[in-house]
Amino acid sequence: MPSAPRLMRLTERHVQFLQPEKAVDTMPEPPEGMEESTPSDHQRTYEQLLDANPDASEIWFFAYGSLIWKPACDFVEMRTALVHGWHRSFCLGWNNRFRGSDENPGLMLALDRGGACKGVLYRLPPDRIKANMIKLFEREMGWKPSAFPPRWVNARVEDRNIRALTFCMDRNSGRYVSGLSDERVADVLATATGPRGSMAQYLFATVRHLEDMGIQDPHLWSLQSMVAERIEATYEAR
Numbered sequence: 737m738p739s740a741p742r743l744m745r746l747t748e749r750h751v752q753f754l755q756p757e758k759a760v761d762t763m764p765e766p767p768e769g770m771e772e773s774t775p776s777d778h779q780r781t782y783e784q785l786l787d788a789n790p791d792a793s794e795i796w797f798f799a800y801g802s803l804i805w806k807p808a809c810d811f812v813e814m815r816t817a818l819v820h821g822w823h824r825s826f827c828l829g830w831n832n833r834f835r836g837s838d839e840n841p842g843l844m845l846a847l848d849r850g851g852a853c854k855g856v857l858y859r860l861p862p863d864r865i866k867a868n869m870i871k872l873f874e875r876e877m878g879w880k881p882s883a884f885p886p887r888w889v890n891a892r893v894e895d896r897n898i899r900a901l902t903f904c905m906d907r908n909s910g911r912y913v914s915g916l917s918d919e920r921v922a923d924v925l926a927t928a929t930g931p932r933g934s935m936a937q938y939l940f941a942t943v944r945h946l947e948d949m950g951i952q953d954p955h956l957w958s959l960q961s962m963v964a965e966r967i968e969a970t971y972e973a974r
Contacts, residue, residue, distance in 0.1 A: 741947035746940050746960040746967075753971040754927075754934035766879040767833070769910075773880045778873040781886065782866060789888055789899060795865050797872060798891050798902035800824050800855040801845035802938060805945040808875040809868035811858035816949055817891035817898065823851030824953060826921050827905055828883060829913035834932040842928035842935045843913060843921060845942065846884045846905040854951050857891055857900055869901070876903050883909035922959055926966035936963055 766772055786792050798819060799807065828844040836842030847853060860868045876884070884903045891900045905912055916924075928935040943960045946953055 741944070742952075742957075744940070744943060744947070744960055744964075746936065746943070746964040748940070750964050750967045751934065751937045751940055753967055754929045754936050756929055756931055756933060765833075770879040770881065773873070773877055775870075777880055778870050778877070781873055781877070782869050785869070785886060785888070785901065791899070792865065793862060795860045795862075795869065796857045796891070796898050796900040797860070798855055798857055798889060798900040800847055800853050800902070801942055803858075803872075803876075804856050804949075805941045807858055809858075809871040810861050810864060811868075812861050813859040815857045815893050816854065816951060817857045817893045817900070818852055818854050819847075819889050819891050819900075819902070820852045822847040822849060822853050822889065822902075822904060824853045824855070824956070825905075826916075826925070826959075827913050828911055830911075831928070831930070833930060835930045835935050835938055836928040837930055840924075840928045842930065842938075843916075843924050844938075847902060848905045848914075849907070854953070856949065856951075857893065857898060872901075881909065882906070883911035918955075918959065918962065922962035922966060925959065926963045926970070936967060939963060 798817065801824065824845055825848040826843040826845055827848050828846040830836065830841035831844055832838050832841045834842070884905050886901055886903050888899055889902050891898045925935040925939050939956070939960055943953070943956050946956070
């Protein structure tokens with residue numbers, strides 16, 4: 737049984753300081769050099785992934801960030817799992833259309849090479865695998881070329897290895913951000929806000945749901961405290 741969640745310093749009160757002027761849930765125009773993905777693109781991705789994974793009777797996907805608290809598709813089972821060779825990182829930038837602006841662009845989570853990541857496995861309904869895989873692609877791959885294309889990884893669940901679909905950073909995509917200090921990342925997460933909300937809300941929801949499931953990520957835990965400190969210094973003094 738998961739242990740009781742720790743008390744986060746970053747709270748909904750902090751998030752309320754960073755509300756978008758106008759919340760929008762529609763897909764914005766793609767950035768320069770990218771274009772909107774089509775149903776044919778998603779169909780092709782689906783076929784390529786199935787070709788690389790012959791067992792289509794049981795499909796799982798591995799969530800490490802917002803897909804934990806907003807899966808975007810149906811599922812019939814969930815488990816916590818560990819993936820080796822990849823780690824959770826704020827390395828996908830710079831976001832000025834969802835949770836950021838030209839003045840304060842945001843950084844999103846992606847799986848970067850090295851280390852390990854504990855997250856959540858979701859099993860797709862066996863009679864609706866294609867429809868739900870397409871839903872995932874529509875959510876995560878709205879523009880092409882994708883900066884974090886889907887791939888199969890091995891996820892460890894207790895005494896079993898599960899082949900799972902996930903989205904990993906393409907370091908050659910032009911959107912890979914590395915070498916930032918934790919202080920710089922915290923500065924970004926404490927200020928970036930866009931039509932979909934703030935990076936502080938994104939971080940808060942991710943850490944809270946990880947904690948609720950008994951998954952402790954030391955790096956994100958440190959970041960949430962640093963982000964709360966920055967928001968307090970900026971807004972509470974007013």
